[in-house]
Amino acid sequence: MITNEYINRAIDYILNHIDEEITVEDISNYCCFSRYYFSRIFKMETGESIYEFIKRVRMERSAFRLKVEKDRSITDIGSAYGYSSSNYSSAFKKHHNMPPYKFRRSIVHKSMMNPVFRNTQTELLTWQExxxxxxxxxxxxxxxxxxxxxxxxxxxxxxxxxxxxxxxxxxxxxxxxxxxxxxxxxxxxxxxxxxxxxxxxxxxxxxxxxxxxxxxxxxxxxxxxxxxxxxxxxxxxxxxxxxxxxxxxxxxxxxxxxxxxxxxxxxxxxxxxxxxx
Known part of the structure; x- marks a missing residue:
């Protein structure tokens, strides 16, 4: 459980501004702590540094957009999270172990494997159903x-x-x-x-x-x-x-x-x- 009020405040700020340019200093200042002190307690509470958390959430939220916004271009999605086309592809591949276009092609198939209850089969209905x-x-x-x-x-x-x-x-x-x-x-x-x-x-x-x-x-x-x-x-x-x-x-x-x-x-x-x- 994440109980620290200021850590939760920082997480909320990051989640609500993930499509903007966010720095460790921004988060520390928002919570009224020094960068060094707040970085230390953030990692103690969450297991990730502020920078790692921001980068991971940005990569995963953009991946989610690739999944649900199939008619939106990869370049547009990357740009919405602050990346140029080449930088986004490189950062995405480093995090997800594949480039964005391959991820988009494979994510529906991957989503069929239930990672929460692994022995449960995932069934996709028709749009009408x-x-x-x-x-x-x-x-x-x-x-x-x-x-x-x-x-x-x-x-x-x-x-x-x-x-x-x-x-x-x-x-x-x-x-x-x-x-x-x-x-x-x-x-x-x-x-x-x-x-x-x-x-x-x-x-x-x-x-x-x-x-x-x-x-x-x-x-x-x-x-x-x-x-x-x-x-x-x-x-x-x-x-x-x-x-x-x-x-x-x-x-x-x-x-x-x-x-x-x-x-x-x-x-x-x-x-x-x-x-x-």
Missing amino acids: CSEKITVEIFEDCTVIFERYKGSYGDLSVHWGAFLDKYKEYITEQTRILERSYDDPAITLPDKCLCDICIDAPAGCTLENICTIKGGRFAVYHFSGPVEHIYSAYQNLFSVWLPQSKYKIDDSYGFEIYKKTDCGSRHMDIDICIPVK
């Missing part, structure tokens, strides 16, 4: 109590139990349970995936670990099935529905709303909410 499960909805901003984790999404059930017990006094029948994931595990290594587990914060809540999940227009995949198949639902959104729909993925991050969970059977009803424009 996906559309029957998806609605486009408008959400308001919501304030949540959250804890942030870095690691495999497959381990979250353990953290969820502890989280819900820790904040049980804030939970009522109206409280929503949400999960905000920042990475596509088909692209990001499992041990580097970021996730916030959240509940609605009651009015007047004075806890320090509160943040706002921004609202807007979202494509909502209404999922019902075993937890092992949630990965398939995401891949159907990313690889089937989005590329063929009239919508484009927005720059903010998505989240899940837990509707119903059966811990015994591991069956879940959740809404997977992906920002679109």
Whole structure:
């Protein structure tokens, strides 16, 4: 768990400005610490230096764009993250072990291999079948109590139990349970995936670990099935529905709303909410 308020503030700043030129000094100054001190505590908390984290997120977010924006040129995507055409190809190949054009050709096939539950088969639906499960909805901003984790999404059930017990006094029948994931595990290594587990914060809540999940227009995949198949639902959104729909993925991050969970059977009803424009 990443508990340091300033580290989380730095991570939020990086994630929200990843398509801009960001330096270690920018992050240190934003959090009001010296570069040396903040670089040290950032690496202690996250396992990565600030520079490594920025570079990795930039490479992985651009790779995600290659995956879901199939009609957008590689040069345009690289440029959006601050790279010239040749520099982007070189940096991308160094990080992903293949040039961008090969990655784009192979990513759908790679996405069929579930890295979270390796023995679970990923099934891609037709666009029509996906559309029957998806609605486009408008959400308001919501304030949540959250804890942030870095690691495999497959381990979250353990953290969820502890989280819900820790904040049980804030939970009522109206409280929503949400999960905000920042990475596509088909692209990001499992041990580097970021996730916030959240509940609605009651009015007047004075806890320090509160943040706002921004609202807007979202494509909502209404999922019902075993937890092992949630990965398939995401891949159907990313690889089937989005590329063929009239919508484009927005720059903010998505989240899940837990509707119903059966811990015994591991069956879940959740809404997977992906920002679109």
